[in-house]
Amino acid sequence: MSGPAGGGNLVLIVGSGLANASSVTFGGTPASILFQDPIGLLIIVTAPAHAAGTVPVVVTNAGGTSAPAMYTYLAPVGPVVLSLLPTSGPTTGGTPFTIVGSNLAGASVTFNGVAATGVVVDPTGTIVTGVTPAGTAGNVPVVVTTPAGSATVAGGFTYVAPPPPVAVSLVPVTGPTTGGTPFVLVGSNLAGASVTFNGVAATGVVVDPSGTIVTGVTPAGTAGNVPVVVTTPAGSATVAGGFTYVAAPPVAVSLLPTSGSSAGGTLFTITGSNLAGASVTFNGVAATGVVVDPSGTIVTGVTPAGTVGNVPVVVTTPGGSTTVAGGFNYV
Template sequence: MLNVGSQPALNQPGQNSLWPLPPFPTQSPPMLLAAVPNSGPTTGGNTVLLIGMGLSNVTNVSFGGTPAIVLSQDFPLGLLVSVSAPAHAAGTVPVTVTTTAGTSNAVNYTYQAPALPPTAASIVPTSGPVTGGTPFTITGTNLTGANVLFGGVPATGVVVDPSGNSLTGVTPPGIAPGNVPVTVITPNGTATVPGGFTYLAVTPTADSIVPTSGPVTGGTPFTITGTNLTSANVLFGGLPATGVVVDPSGNSLTGVTPAGLAPGNVTVTVVTPNGTANVPGGFTYTAVAPTADTITPNSGPAAGGTPFVITGTGLTGGSVTIGGNAATGVTVDPTGTLLFGTAPAGTVGNQPVVVTTPGGTATVPGGFTYV
């Protein structure tokens, strides 16, 4: 018999077979696992896929308190929600999803400030030698990751300050003297420095010459030391030296002296495409000691008047005595190897013939015989 005090039996005629109803299940709040991508621009508008569980029936998606536009959701699975990120200031914000079951945990999303192109306000110094090697500083903004071109040629040793507002480097050699554009190149753009950079022609310097003297006949090998001597010519008293060769460093050159116009000191001038320089002290041409090889004829009347020719070297500026008496009408040919004159009156017999020049004296072998 049924105990009337107990719970009514199921399936009683005229009663609901589910009575009494079991407790209604409670739905859990959504759970977020990731936002893909987890960063984007401050302007928003990019699509972000939210991955998690229980994401059905989404009523709101928040990016740091700013609602996003829900583009799609995979109802009824509730694993994915696609949204359009709202605009927001730069920084990291929490992202949450709210459904009819509640609000999820937060995942992080970072708003990135837009990359800014560089600016280049100035360069110091504004000029330097065409050989390059000038340290410089450029000031501006957003210079991180920069390279610098001088007339299209990359600078060396470029280092950007951590602030991104200045950089330093060393100028490359220029192609030629003159002004060139200076361009700063970063991953986010380029900037040109106002006024560019001016490459200056490098004038030579001439510090010394070795040796400092040599015969007036020329032919003395010499070395000049200095700087920026590339492509140089050398003048000795205005006369060009021969065989001039400049060391690749541009700091020295060698050559051979030309014949001088006369004994004495002359100016030595180094001439390059970028200017000239004088060697301190110049170069001293020394007189050449004469030689006297023959006299023709080697005899004549004691009354004098015999024309003669003396052969030798270094006879320029020479005078002649025969037996101590000066010959007359003495001239020397331009080569300094022939001396012409007329014998003076003398004493019968053989007499010495002496040639005297600014460089010394020489005696003609065999002398001259008066008859």
Template sequence: MPISPNQGSTGGGTVVTITGVNLGGATAVFFGTEPAIITANTPTSVTVVSPSGAGAVEVTVTTAGGTSNPLSFFYVEAPFKSGLSASSGPTAGGNTIAISGIGFATASSVGFGSASAVPTVVSDGLIDVVVPAAGSAGTVGLTVTTAGGSNNGFSYTYVDSPTVSAVTPTSGSTSGGTVVTLTGTNLATTQSVTISGTLAPFTVVNGAEMSIVTPAGTVGAADVDVTTTGGTATLAGGYTYVAAPGI
């Protein structure tokens, strides 16, 4: 006589179906000593709503013919989240974040606002999830759902991709050290700036402007890359290294 699912929230409310034979006219279903609410019944199945409980209990079905053999049902506590490896990312999604906490062994979904994703369970205390895309930038609630219920309380912020429109001045010495103003959009969460692949020190002025100090480079045009929480923008050949004069 199978039972599905065989686990649910300690608060009760799990819809459980018990299948077998001679189950028609069921008068009672007990989870341990607690009665469940019968919502449907046929000769081969009984559907009930589980009562509240804790731990492992025996489930039995009673009909006019007697009481069935017991099946095990396991009560699961609601999950608890304690940390996120990243609380923001690009609106396009696709980045993987880790969520730590307790009670994640039965995690079935992670909600990002109205969107959701199926997590990878690493352990009872850790799950990984690929963030789904969002229609627009903004902060949404993050919810983890397990057999024990749902837990929210954390938020996740979607960030638009950056753009880079110009650098001023557009050229400087190959020895570096030139202070350059970079303009664009969505620059507030900048994590790194590189010129021809070399990291450059930077200071964010606002979401549309930052100041950078050029690293040393080689003669010629160099790409300027800005990486933010929302992604990476490239201004191809945006800065030109010029050789020092000689006489």
């Protein structure tokens, strides 16, 4: 008779005079009696665990102790690995794998020393499935470990770095300095991308499932051309041509008052939009004390001296110039 050193297997003992056995021992270790034949010919027990080797099995009942029968405990057999599929996957991990072999019961699997997740061994102990952990690019050892030992998978597993992003086009290529311009960036390998305009993150960035289209909204920026950079876990790419911020042209809605002394010194207020950084001229002569409110919608100042009559009033910002309808009347 023989069985695994871990015990737990059923053993049939055949003899005579075995009725009403009080104990069955394997090398002195009691076994669990599951069944006894009333006429004393059969006993079924669960073998206890024991170190590998041959030990006596002894049955004891009211009539005494039986002559020993010999039972051999077998050392556990280490795992054998025949194949691993697939043999490569991304450095981000998450690749489902299958290992085929034998003696794989109770197996765990590591990739370069890092435990795989979701490891399941089929009831026959011949197939192990799981999911690779993240790893660095290159070939790494894969080790299967069971209570009986370890085995290294021939050929290991090769982690492949994802390709870096490629940016092909950006539409539109211009927009206001205030930001808020929806954009579409087309390329490849864009999964997980973020986008910056002159180092400032775009908002509302979404990548399509194919990893070829990124949409988002530009942040605010200063007038001029700025670099646009797409970054993924695999690296960064700069969009050719960048993005040009254009200051929005000023809009003047009203001027109050619309007339004043030709000696100048009249306090005025211009209302409109996009007035940040504005200067104001009356017939080409600069107003003094010009102040723009933080919202860029109100400009105040003082008129210069001028000649009697109606003169043009021009508001100028980095975004351009606009003439106030109706001008200003010097009296």
